[in-house]
Amino acid sequence: MKSRNSGESLRKVIVEENVNLVRSKSFLKRVGTKTILDDWKDYRWQLKNSIRTIEAFEKATEIRFSDEEYGKLEKTIQKFPLSITPYYASLIEKENYRNDPIFKQAFPDPAELIISKCDMKDPLHEDKDSPTKGITHRYPDRVLFLVSNCCAMYCRHCTRKRKVGDPDYIPSREQILAGIRYIRKNPQIRDVLLSGGDPFMLPDEYLDWILTELNRIKHVEVVRIGSRIPVVLPFRITKELTKMLKKHHPLWLNTQFNHPRELTSDSQEALKRLADAGIPLGNQSVLLAGVSDCPQIMKKLNQKLVKNRVRPYYLFQCDLSEGLSHFRTSIGKGVEIMESLVGHTSGFAVPRYVVDAPGGGGKIPVMPNYIISWSTNKVILRNYEGVITTYSEPENYKATSCNNSCDKCTPKSDFKDNDHPTGVEKLLTEDDRTISLVPDGNLRLKRREKTSNK
Numbered sequence: 433m434k435s436r437n438s439g440e441s442l443r444k445v446i447v448e449e450n451v452n453l454v455r456s457k458s459f460l461k462r463v464g465t466k467t468i469l470d471d472w473k474d475y476r477w478q479l480k481n482s483i484r485t486i487e488a489f490e491k492a493t494e495i496r497f498s499d500e501e502y503g504k505l506e507k508t509i510q511k512f513p514l515s516i517t518p519y520y521a522s523l524i525e526k527e528n529y530r531n532d533p534i535f536k537q538a539f540p541d542p543a544e545l546i547i548s549k550c551d552m553k554d555p556l557h558e559d560k561d562s563p564t565k566g567i568t569h570r571y572p573d574r575v576l577f578l579v580s581n582c583c584a585m586y587c588r589h590c591t592r593k594r595k596v597g598d599p600d601y602i603p604s605r606e607q608i609l610a611g612i613r614y615i616r617k618n619p620q621i622r623d624v625l626l627s628g629g630d631p632f633m634l635p636d637e638y639l640d641w642i643l644t645e646l647n648r649i650k651h652v653e654v655v656r657i658g659s660r661i662p663v664v665l666p667f668r669i670t671k672e673l674t675k676m677l678k679k680h681h682p683l684w685l686n687t688q689f690n691h692p693r694e695l696t697s698d699s700q701e702a703l704k705r706l707a708d709a710g711i712p713l714g715n716q717s718v719l720l721a722g723v724s725d726c727p728q729i730m731k732k733l734n735q736k737l738v739k740n741r742v743r744p745y746y747l748f749q750c751d752l753s754e755g756l757s758h759f760r761t762s763i764g765k766g767v768e769i770m771e772s773l774v775g776h777t778s779g780f781a782v783p784r785y786v787v788d789a790p791g792g793g794g795k796i797p798v799m800p801n802y803i804i805s806w807s808t809n810k811v812i813l814r815n816y817e818g819v820i821t822t823y824s825e826p827e828n829y830k831a832t833s834c835n836n837s838c839d840k841c842t843p844k845s846d847f848k849d850n851d852h853p854t855g856v857e858k859l860l861t862e863d864d865r866t867i868s869l870v871p872d873g874n875l876r877l878k879r880r881e882k883t884s885n886k
């Protein structure tokens with residue numbers, strides 16, 4: 433296939449260019465193409481030879497930019513750093529690079545400097561919901577724990593763009609210890625999500641230490657790692673790394689493939705290693721204009737993922753972070769994609785489409801409507817083919833409502849959870865007297881207060 437050929441030749445150019453760039457003494461000692469291939473597959477070599485300037489990119493790929501463009505690109509990377517692994521750069525299809533999904537995710541676009549009126553520095557309020565630096569405690573039973581702020585590649589669409597690569601944000605050992613202490617002190621935390629940056633940018637021993645500390649905490653039932661390394665630097669998934677990870681079960685891993693072309697044989701090998709180590713794999717892709725905003729691409733991607741034992745987990749609507757406006761699609765595009773997946777392919781190849789609520793409300797699932805209408809005893813539903821069907825509700829179903837008093841309840845449950853229902857869940861509870869949820873500062877209610885005070 434055309435794409436493979438151009439990838440191969442580009443890889444050759446990059447390897448040879450980099451050989452020229454890194455003519456260090458030790459490098460010269462080793463010779464021959466085998467060395468080059470060995471180096472290519474050595475993640476340290478990849479990191480050392482990452483493309484960090486426009487000039488290096490031009491050299492490595494033989495793509496040339498005009499002087500005017502060059503200036504704009506320079507300005508862009510001053511604000512948001514550039515770093516591409518030679519491996520990921522080798523996947524760019526040179527012929528039509530401007531429309532290439534790999535190029536777009538890796539290479540700066542001066543549009544990143546445009547700040548639109550809805551852009552925010554911290555749209556998800558990850559800093560505001562942070563009890564200690566590096567921890568975001570948004571949901572009752574789980575936390576996000578930022579343990580690294582480096583990445584093998586700086587994704588142009590990154591939601592934490594303002595943080596990654598910034599030396600002011602590098603988490604110190606003390607900061608990590610403080611995070612671990614917070615988790616230890618809060619028994620409701622049963623799930624810890626290590627993210628960053630990329631946790632796999634940490635040395636094996638360091639990550640081993642963090643995982644060991646977390647394993648020691650009794651109430652932590654599961655740890656997950658979020659990493660884009662299987663996509664941008666699959667060689668980092670070494671035998672040593674997976675051997676270490678295996679010690680820390682139950683450990684889950686979520687990665688981020690956004691386009692089927694990213695699932696190369698190298699990436700597939702990395703996924704195989706992780707899956708063989710017994711790590712359940714998930715994928716959190718981001719819906720990106722010009723990259724993945726196509727039902728066919730998404731279907732292919734998700735089918736290819738399950739073939740590699742990766743369960744599509746989330747499809748994210750692009751956030752309102754600064755510098756991402758050119759990547760955003762309408763939510764309608766996401767719904768259209770979901771419509772094309774549900775029923776049309778294996779259920780486990782369908783991710784959940786979510787909008788991460790600006791302001792820190794968390795992930796909100798969005799789906800096409802499948803319920804068409806309702807009566808006292810019938811629900812009218814439609815399927816993916818457009819067939820409209822009727823479900824008759826049971827006549828003798830005695831509704832039970834959870835009021836959190838399990839001893840008096842059928843079905844019997846021993847899992848008394850001390851959590852009290854909140855939000856809409858609370859409205860559904862029979863014993864609770866709440867009849868409405870009202871936003872703070874509601875004017876109508878304020879008026880009422882004034883009148884009753886008179």
Ligand SMILES: *Cc1c(COP(=O)(O)O)cnc(C)c1O
Pocket residue numbers: 568569570571574575576625795
């Ligand atoms: C996404 C996220 C989680 C995990 O959410 P799940 O729906 O359980 O995957 C936890 N904390 C924060 C702050 C998050 O953004």
Ligand code: SF4
Pocket residue numbers: 582583584585586587589590591592593596628629630659660
């Ligand atoms: S790997 Fe993740 S944190 Fe790093 S730049 Fe990409 S999206 Fe951002």
